[in-house]
Amino acid sequence: MAELNRLRKSIDNIDAALVHLLAERFKCTQEVGSLKATHGLPPSDPSREARQITRLRELAADSELDPEFAEKWFTFVVSEVIHHHERIARER
Numbered sequence: 001m002a003e004l005n006r007l008r009k010s011i012d013n014i015d016a017a018l019v020h021l022l023a024e025r026f027k028c029t030q031e032v033g034s035l036k037a038t039h040g041l042p043p044s045d046p047s048r049e050a051r052q053i054t055r056l057r058e059l060a061a062d063s064e065l066d067p068e069f070a071e072k073w074f075t076f077v078v079s080e081v082i083h084h085h086e087r088i089a090r091e092r
Contacts, residue, residue, distance in 0.1 A: 026081070033085035037092045043085030049078055 036043060053071050060070035 025077070026084070029081045030084060030088070033088040036085055037089040043082045043089060
């Protein structure tokens with residue numbers, strides 16, 4: 001049980017770090033959304049997203065993480081970012 005508790009504590013710490021990293025990521029993407037709205041750029045950048053997917057799939061494979069999972073995660077996050085960018089553009 002001590003080993004289980006130790007592992008769960010590590011998982012809890014990692015989860016907290018992931019939440020903080022996502023919050024920081026979204027702060028940056030909010031600024032990107034403001035810049036895009038100011039300059040009349042579209043909320044989505046499919047070519048950048050494709051490059052990021054390729055890069056993240058490679059990083060995942062190198063880290064022994066399923067590249068398919070990494071892509072699904074990224075796609076989920078980007079869909080939320082695009083939603084934020086659309087809202088920012090509407091509010092301007």
